[in-house]
Amino acid sequence: MSVLVTMLGMWAVTLGSRLLGLSLGHLRLPPFWLAFLRFVPISVFAALVVPDIAAAPDALRRAAAGLVCALLIWRSRSLALGILGGFGVYWLLRWTQLL
Incomplete structure (x- = not known):
């Protein structure tokens, strides 16, 4: 049972971080962060x-x-x-x- 709970937790964290990244796609980042991300x-x-x-x-x-x-x-x-x-x-x- 704990393996299933762990897998579901991993799925939720992964899905949540991806959805958060996609939802922030319309924001404009400052030039410092754009240079940093390069x-x-x-x-x-x-x-x-x-x-x-x-x-x-x-x-x-x-x-x-x-x-x-x-x-x-x-x-x-x-x-x-x-x-x-x-x-x-x-x-x-x-x-x-x-x-």
Whole structure:
């Protein structure tokens, strides 16, 4: 019974937060918050990726691939190109056993 109550509570919280976000869509945010929200996706991405890179046994290889990925995304503004380039560098370094 407690599993069902927990699932219903999770559903209610998720639905409530989504409805609240949708209902606030017509409000205009101040420029400070608009500028602040531009950095949220990259911050979340970094929070997910950096610990995985740092804790891996091949951390140097992953860090090199991550740096290439970040530079490609920064220069080309293409996420797909950055991801493909990062994977390419990682597999090249792994195949050649350089790092």
